[in-house]
Amino acid sequence: MYQTEKYPIVNQSGAGVGFYDGVVRGSRISEKGYDNEGGHSLSKSRIPGPHWKKLIMVNVNIIQDGLKQTIQSLPDPLNQDHFEEFQKGVYGRPDISVYLNSQRDFAFLFPQTQFDYRHYKPRVEALKLNQYKEQIAILEKRFEKIKSYFSGKKRVLEVGGGDGAFLKLLQEKNPLLTLASLEPDLDSRAGRQRIEGLSQYASFDGLLGQNNKFEVVCLFHVLEHIQDPASFLRSCAQVLAPNGLIVAEIPSLDDPLIKLYDSTAYRDFYFQAQHPYVYSTRSIARLLESNGFILANMIPHQRYGLENHLTWLSKGKPGGDEFLRAAFAGVDEAYRKSLETMGGTDSLIFVIRPSREDVDQ
Numbered sequence: 302m303y304q305t306e307k308y309p310i311v312n313q314s315g316a317g318v319g320f321y322d323g324v325v326r327g328s329r330i331s332e333k334g335y336d337n338e339g340g341h342s343l344s345k346s347r348i349p350g351p352h353w354k355k356l357i358m359v360n361v362n363i364i365q366d367g368l369k370q371t372i373q374s375l376p377d378p379l380n381q382d383h384f385e386e387f388q389k390g391v392y393g394r395p396d397i398s399v400y401l402n403s404q405r406d407f408a409f410l411f412p413q414t415q416f417d418y419r420h421y422k423p424r425v426e427a428l429k430l431n432q433y434k435e436q437i438a439i440l441e442k443r444f445e446k447i448k449s450y451f452s453g454k455k456r457v458l459e460v461g462g463g464d465g466a467f468l469k470l471l472q473e474k475n476p477l478l479t480l481a482s483l484e485p486d487l488d489s490r491a492g493r494q495r496i497e498g499l500s501q502y503a504s505f506d507g508l509l510g511q512n513n514k515f516e517v518v519c520l521f522h523v524l525e526h527i528q529d530p531a532s533f534l535r536s537c538a539q540v541l542a543p544n545g546l547i548v549a550e551i552p553s554l555d556d557p558l559i560k561l562y563d564s565t566a567y568r569d570f571y572f573q574a575q576h577p578y579v580y581s582t583r584s585i586a587r588l589l590e591s592n593g594f595i596l597a598n599m600i601p602h603q604r605y606g607l608e609n610h611l612t613w614l615s616k617g618k619p620g621g622d623e624f625l626r627a628a629f630a631g632v633d634e635a636y637r638k639s640l641e642t643m644g645g646t647d648s649l650i651f652v653i654r655p656s657r658e659d660v661d662q
Contacts, residue, residue, distance in 0.1 A: 391572040407584035461523035464492025538655035566617030
């Protein structure tokens with residue numbers, strides 16, 4: 302289960318802001334003090350005079366104000382939750398912390414970072430894990446979960462599809478589909494150009510200007526990158542044909558390596574600066590309902606299997622292990638299905654449609 306330290310507890314209004322175990326309580330110095338290098342404790346003997354206390358208090362107030370503003374800017378209704386610091390540091394960024402709500406179903410990062418997605422290198426590419434994903438058939442397994450939603454459809458848009466690998470798979474399954482991609486990344490454009498007849502767009506403005514409508518809009522591991530998910534989903538809804546659906550996949554906070562196995566190595570790897578928010582089944586359902594979307598289906602999806610989990614637990618690293626993959630090939634599918642039945646998976650697929658009123662706005 303989740304383990305949390307005694308760190309800041311805050312809410313949307315800022316009431317109850319308090320840091321425990323010698324960091325900060327409200328806006329005053331606690332018994333162990335506070336430094337201005339990110340919240341590490343200082344003994345009283347290391348604080349040379351009252352001017353240091355003033356400097357520290359200013360820094361604390363700045364941090365508190367920034368945290369309060371971040372919580373206020375969270376999407377409805379998540380900005381009403383109470384949060385505590387869950388983890389100091391994320392992958393490659395020790396200066397960013399993870400905050401978890403009291404329901405343990407939603408997390409956000411603070412401070413949050415802006416990214417230029419016109420030139421974006423996914424971590425899986427940076428760590429050379431693409432071949433591993435191909436070996437374990439990530440795209441094919443996803444397609445099997447959602448293939449019924451493409452049956453009888455003619456026009457499909459993928460938002461944030463990178464090099465277009467999933468659209469390429471769709472085209473192989475149904476060559477008659479009219480496909481489009483909305484992807485700002487210029488560096489992966491060459492990969493998308495492999496797809497015959499693909500229409501490419503860099504923004505919603507380009508799509509809306511041509512009055513394009515699609516029966517299915519896909520976004521796979523995109524929403525967790527978006528700081529204003531409600532507005533983003535409404536933009537997706539605007540390019541839907543009547544009775545159209547949005548099919549999305551996101552990483553889940555109920556990932557078994559975190560919630561079931563409590564792997565410290567994996568937790569340090571899991572949270573990353575480009576994912577300002579991490580959802581679970583409950584929190585994404587709350588977000589969707591509060592912002593005018595009708596949840597048609599929620600599908601727990603376990604992308605990574607037993608060999609991956611054993612590799613993390615034994616070696617503390619990604620990429621799996623060929624020996625373990627072969628050794629447990631006979632039980633891997635049953636293991637994944639068991640996790641999906643429990644509802645504790647590394648990913649969630651959800652299928653939604655907007656209310657007509659929301660689209661008209």
